[in-house]
Structures are given as structure tokens and as C-alpha cells.
Amino acid sequence: MKIVVTVKLVPDTNADKRIDPATKRLVRTGVETVLNPFDEYAIEAALQLKEKLGGDTTVTIFSMAPETGKEIVRKALAMGADDAAMLSDAGLEGSDVWGTAYAMAQALKKVGFDLIVCGTQSTDAITGELPGALAEYLGVPGLTYLRKVDVDGTTVRGERETDNGYQKVVAELPALVSVTKSINEPRYPSLKGIMGAKKKTITTLSLAELALDRPVGSDGAKTEVLDLAAAPVRGKGRMVNASDGADGARIIVEFLREKKLL
Numbered sequence: 434m435k436i437v438v439t440v441k442l443v444p445d446t447n448a449d450k451r452i453d454p455a456t457k458r459l460v461r462t463g464v465e466t467v468l469n470p471f472d473e474y475a476i477e478a479a480l481q482l483k484e485k486l487g488g489d490t491t492v493t494i495f496s497m498a499p500e501t502g503k504e505i506v507r508k509a510l511a512m513g514a515d516d517a518a519m520l521s522d523a524g525l526e527g528s529d530v531w532g533t534a535y536a537m538a539q540a541l542k543k544v545g546f547d548l549i550v551c552g553t554q555s556t557d558a559i560t561g562e563l564p565g566a567l568a569e570y571l572g573v574p575g576l577t578y579l580r581k582v583d584v585d586g587t588t589v590r591g592e593r594e595t596d597n598g599y600q601k602v603v604a605e606l607p608a609l610v611s612v613t614k615s616i617n618e619p620r621y622p623s624l625k626g627i628m629g630a631k632k633k634t635i636t637t638l639s640l641a642e643l644a645l646d647r648p649v650g651s652d653g654a655k656t657e658v659l660d661l662a663a664a665p666v667r668g669k670g671r672m673v674n675a676s677d678g679a680d681g682a683r684i685i686v687e688f689l690r691e692k693k694l695l
């Protein structure tokens with residue numbers, strides 16, 4: 434069975450981020466790039482499935498990112514994945530979610546898969562829409578927000594987190610799942626893993642190798658960033674002193690009425 438894990442390369446979560454007012458894009462120069470932290474849970478889930486299934490099960494890392502990100506992809510390989518494929522092309526710059534999902538789908542058809550495991554969200558764009566859009570373009574079932582995943586024969590099943598519980602979900606392979614942070618505790622790469630990753634293959638695909646029938650990059654984007662503004666500075670809160678719980682409730686109700694929220 435071939436499991437493919439999608440990983441996004443993102444600016445370091447703690448780094449100061451800046452948007453270029455001219456291009457309205459995130460400035461990536463001078464900011465350290467890291468593996469999207471949410472994707473470490475996806476890698477761990479795939480590795481655990483491989484350990485359980487054994488046999489000829491393999492785990493491939495896939496990333497749509499500039500070739501300069503190869504060394505970051507190697508960190509994902511150091512956790513224990515077998516090989517990696519990257520879709521790297523200057524023509525992808527400015528892709529929105531739909532363009533990203535479409536290009537990734539065409540590349541993943543080429544890479545081949547039985548199961549795709551995605552993280553829930555990236556830490557930069559944070560739409561959480563990519564897994565659903567990718568499943569749609571691939572024409573496979575998409576089981577998202579899983580806190581548990583298992584493969585049994587040709588079936589994938591899992592528990593899908595909701596606001597007030599979970600749903601039991603099931604689909605036939607090939608399929609796509611996205612996993613949440615409650616699914617596992619990602620492993621640290623071992624020294625052996627780090628050394629071994631240096632010899633693992635990272636294949637690079639370009640747009641010319643894909644059968645695209647619509648534009649991607651900024652030409653194909655259905656969304657456009659029109660304007661940007663800094664978040665307003667938060668004003669001082671209002672402190673109230675209530676004599677007891679009932680008085681506190683009365684003051685809150687009055688406040689909400691005043692704001693026309695009740």
C-alpha cells in the first residue's frame with residue numbers, strides 16, 4: 434500500500450511576519466522556513482499505519498514548494514518516511530487554494546497513492562480548505578478532521594472530531610484523510626533517521642510534466658487580496674463590580690442590551 438503525506442513548508446511560527454504591500458504576499462525572504470507543525474501529526478499517523486500494516490507499505494512525503502525547501506522535506510524523511518516528491522515551479526507563485534489543490538491533484542495522480550494523509554491546517558494561510566479541495570479534484574472520498582485512523586484491507590475508517598463529539602466515518606481506498614493534533618504525539622527524528630534521510634530520494638516535478646487544463650499561479654487564482662490593514666489596537670476593557678452573582682448577571686445583560694446584542 435502506498436501512503437502519501439502532504440506537507441507544507443511554512444515560515445517559522447515564532448518569526449516576525451510581514452506582508453509586502455506591493456504584492457500583498459507574505460515576505461518569505463529572511464524568515465526561517467519550517468515543516469508545518471500540523472503535518473508532523475500526519476507523518477506520524479502514516480508511519481504508525483505502515484508499522485501496523487507491514488509488508489510492502491511505503492510512506493511518501495509530498496510538498497508543493499520551491500526546490501530550496503528540499504532540506505526541510507528531508508526533515509520529514511528523517512522521521513522515517515521512505516521517499517519524497519516535490520512539485521516546484523515558478524508558475525505556481527500566487528496560487529490560491531483552488532489552484533494549489535488542482536496542481537497538487539495532478540501531481541499526486543502522477544506520484545500514485547492508495548491513501549493520502551494531510552494535516553488539518555497550515556500555520557500561515559490557515560484556511561483548512563486544502564484537504565477537501567484536493568479530495569474533490571482527485572475524485573476520492575475525503576475524511577477530514579480525524580482523531581483516529583485505521584486501514585483494514587481496502588477500507589479506511591476513522592473518528593471525525595466535531596464540536597460536541599465525534600462521528601465514525603468509513604470509505605473505500607483510494608481515499609484522503611486529514612488528521613488533527615489529538616491523533617498522536619509525533620516522534621522526534623533519531624540520529625539514524627537523520628543520517629539515513631540524506632540518502633533518500635526526493636523527486637522533483639514541474640508544471641510541464643503535468644496534464645493541466647486550466648491555469649494555476651496568479652493567472653488561475655479565483656481570489657485576489659484587495660487590501661490589507663493592521664488589526665485595530667484593542668481598547669481597555671470595562672471593569673464592573675457586582676455585589677453578587679445576580680447583580681453581575683444584571684449588569685452583563687444591561688451591557689449586552691446597550692450594545693444591541695440582545
Ligand SMILES: Cc1cc2nc3c(=O)[nH]c(=O)nc-3n(C[C@H](O)[C@H](O)[C@H](O)COP(=O)(O)OP(=O)(O)OC[C@H]3O[C@@H](n4cnc5c(N)ncnc54)[C@H](O)[C@@H]3O)c2cc1C
Pocket residue numbers: 439440441442458469471472475495496497498525526527528529530531533534550551552553554555557558559560561562563564654656657658
Ligand atoms: C490570493 C492568494 C494568493 C496566494 N499566493 C501565494 C503565493 O504566492 N505563494 C504561496 O506559497 N502561497 C500563496 N497563497 C497561499 C496558498 O494559496 C495556500 O497556502 C494554499 O492554498 C494552501 O492553503 P492553506 O495554507 O490554507 O492550507 P490548509 O488547508 O490550511 O492546509 C491543510 C493541509 O493541506 C496540506 N497542504 C497545504 N498546502 C500544501 C502544500 N503547498 N504542499 C503540500 N501540502 C499542503 C498540508 O497537509 C496542510 O496541513 C495565496 C493565497 C491566496 C488566497
